[in-house]
Amino acid sequence: MGEEREVLGKIIQILKPMVPEDTEITPETDLATDLSIDSLKSMEILAQIEDTFDISIPINVLAEVRTVEDLATQIKKLI
Amino acid sequence: MNIFDKFDKLVQAGQKLEQEFGAFFQVVMDEILSSTEAVINGKKVILAGTNNYLGLSMDPECIEAACQATRQNGTGTTGSRMANGTFSGHVQLEKALSNFLGCSNTIVFTTGYGANLAVLSSLAGPGDIALLDADCHASIYDGCRMGGAEMFRFKHNNMEDLEKRLSRLQKRKTNILIIIEGLYSMLGDRACIREIVELKEKYGAYLLVDEAHSLGVLGENGRGLAEEAGVSDKVDFITGTFSKSLGATGGFCSSNHQQLEILRYASRPYIFTASPSPSNIASARKALEIITKRPDLRTRLWQNTNALYDRLSSLKLNLGPEPTPIIPVRFTDPHEALRVWKGLLAKGVYVNMVLPPATPDGSAFLRCSMSASHTPEQVSAIGDAFEALTAG
Numbered sequence: 001m002g003e004e005r006e007v008l009g010k011i012i013q014i015l016k017p018m019v020p021e022d023t024e025i026t027p028e029t030d031l032a033t034d035l036s037i038d039s040l041k042s043m044e045i046l047a048q049i050e051d052t053f054d055i056s057i058p059i060n061v062l063a064e065v066r067t068v069e070d071l072a073t074q075i076k077k078l079i
Numbered sequence: 080m081n082i083f084d085k086f087d088k089l090v091q092a093g094q095k096l097e098q099e100f101g102a103f104f105q106v107v108m109d110e111i112l113s114s115t116e117a118v119i120n121g122k123k124v125i126l127a128g129t130n131n132y133l134g135l136s137m138d139p140e141c142i143e144a145a146c147q148a149t150r151q152n153g154t155g156t157t158g159s160r161m162a163n164g165t166f167s168g169h170v171q172l173e174k175a176l177s178n179f180l181g182c183s184n185t186i187v188f189t190t191g192y193g194a195n196l197a198v199l200s201s202l203a204g205p206g207d208i209a210l211l212d213a214d215c216h217a218s219i220y221d222g223c224r225m226g227g228a229e230m231f232r233f234k235h236n237n238m239e240d241l242e243k244r245l246s247r248l249q250k251r252k253t254n255i256l257i258i259i260e261g262l263y264s265m266l267g268d269r270a271c272i273r274e275i276v277e278l279k280e281k282y283g284a285y286l287l288v289d290e291a292h293s294l295g296v297l298g299e300n301g302r303g304l305a306e307e308a309g310v311s312d313k314v315d316f317i318t319g320t321f322s323k324s325l326g327a328t329g330g331f332c333s334s335n336h337q338q339l340e341i342l343r344y345a346s347r348p349y350i351f352t353a354s355p356s357p358s359n360i361a362s363a364r365k366a367l368e369i370i371t372k373r374p375d376l377r378t379r380l381w382q383n384t385n386a387l388y389d390r391l392s393s394l395k396l397n398l399g400p401e402p403t404p405i406i407p408v409r410f411t412d413p414h415e416a417l418r419v420w421k422g423l424l425a426k427g428v429y430v431n432m433v434l435p436p437a438t439p440d441g442s443a444f445l446r447c448s449m450s451a452s453h454t455p456e457q458v459s460a461i462g463d464a465f466e467a468l469t470a471g
């Protein structure tokens with residue numbers, strides 16, 4: 001559980017500078033609709049997450065990702 | 080709960096697009112006057128948004144070949160390549176493509192989309208890794224998905240990102256297939272193929288190049304980017320389409336791996352669809368002959384390309400990264416793109432419009448494309464129309 005929260009925390013830190021300053025990011029935040037992340041930004045974000053955790057994220061798993069928490073769940077599987 | 084409910088969001092987005100951009104989606108070519116002119120809404124326009132790079136869709140020799148093949152072999156094959164749909168023309172075209180590209184083996188498919196689907200869905204299977212440039216065409220994404228390989232994107236033409244990914248993925252000790260395009264269909268830029276070949280060799284990966292837009296366009300003999308860059312022998316698989324410089328419909332994959340032949344048994348998009356019609360096969364073959372014997376077409380294509388690119392640059396328009404026959408004019412505001420697109424049509428110039436989400440960054444662009452058969456007057460007219468609409 002602690003590890004999950006740590007992954008979540010790191011992801012939120014990576015997302016923060018990519019969205020307008022006062023946007024609140026919670027585990028339930030929807031990446032596409034709440035944060036309007038376009039495809040260029042999403043590549044940048046994924047690259048930062050990959051570097052942070054030294055992993056490769058296959059785009060196949062992204063089909064199941066809607067919220068920040070979904071993303072964290074997938075990342076945890078790859079660590 | 081209705082079976083169409085899942086499209087609700089898309090329908091809304093579609094309606095918004097229709098309301099705002101309907102004029103573009105409703106374009107019908109009422110009459111084709113030549114490879115560079117058509118009638119749209121009763122108005123004669125210059126076509127500056129096709130993929131007819133060499134103008135061969137209306138070439139008299141290609142048309143004659145298509146008509147003859149139809150008379151001799153009928154309007155369709157009514158069957159799969161695997162069953163009754165392999166005619167001598169299909170086999171001869173495969174040989175002609177192999178000769179043209181200097182490869183040992185070629186398989187012809189029904190479309191270019193089908194070629195990528197067929198090849199990638201069989202080559203990039205479970206346990207394999209497909210590493211694709213982020214700007215790759217939908218057919219490449221779909222083929223990899225269908226095959227079940229793990230898919231990774233590298234940033235468009237970014238060698239540092241590609242190498243970082245290769246070095247991470249190499250640890251898995253499995254087959255890695257890198258997939259790029261000769262000329263990228265939207266921004267018209269070339270893949271950095273020499274660097275990619277170096278990386279492919281360093282990390283022991285395979286390389287597939289989709290030469291859809293570069294066949295007949297790049298290279299001394301029109302073989303594509305691999306020829307132009309002098310790395311043909313380092314490319315494992317070339318895919319391509321007949322629907323652009325060859326002016327027909329169909330697709331192919333060529334390779335020096337003789338095992339390519341196994342796809343004829345393994346690849347569902349090869350087996351479970353009817354083969355290309357005799358007319359398509361015959362005109363594609365004639366077009367390939369013309370590419371070989373008429374290098375002047377390529378010279379003219381590049382003269383037109385450079386002329387339009389220079390003219391549009393002089394208007395301070397935001398263009399693609401390099402002058403190639405695909406010349407995107409970029410607009411941060413999609414509505415400004417629409418205004419210019421409508422204005423161009425009213426002035427008798429048709430170009431393609433590419434809107435988000437098909438663009439990566441929310442911008443929009445007007446995708447102009449050049450043909451060897453544009454006259455210098457037509458190129459000037461296209462430039463004049465842009466100037467009148469974007470001045471100031």
Ligand SMILES: Cc1ncc(COP(=O)(O)O)c(C=O)c1O
Nearest residue numbers: 190191192216218264291320322
């Ligand atoms: C890069 C690329 N590959 C493949 C295709 C598909 O070709 P076709 O139109 O023959 O299905 C296209 C064109 O749409 C393309 O741009």
